[in-house]
Amino acid sequence: MQVVKIVRRVIRATIPPALFIGLTAYFGWNVMRGEHGLHSYAAQLHLLDEARSAQHDAKAEQEVWLRRVRGLKEGALDVDLLDERARTMQNLARQDEIVVPYGEHNHLY
Incomplete structure (x- = not known):
């Protein structure tokens, strides 16, 4: 007992x-x-930082493209600069122009 x-x-x-x-x-x-624990919270904060960084990069790229598009408007284009740039990219020159050769690594643009 x-x-x-x-x-x-x-x-x-x-x-x-x-x-x-x-x-x-x-x-x-x-x-x-746990599913809503501190480690999960830290992982979510890391993902949030990555998403904000990606958003910042996307906005910067969007600004670059907006600037380029604004430069294509009719009032923003300089005909002489456009002609010079087109001929430089195509490696063409007129008969009455003086051509100054540059080395391979010394590009104008």
């Missing part, structure tokens, strides 16, 4: 703290590594 009482007393003394420690460990694990 005494052994049964001692076993019951040990069981009553250990089960509630063991359950409490188990629940605490479960919730602690989920706080750190």
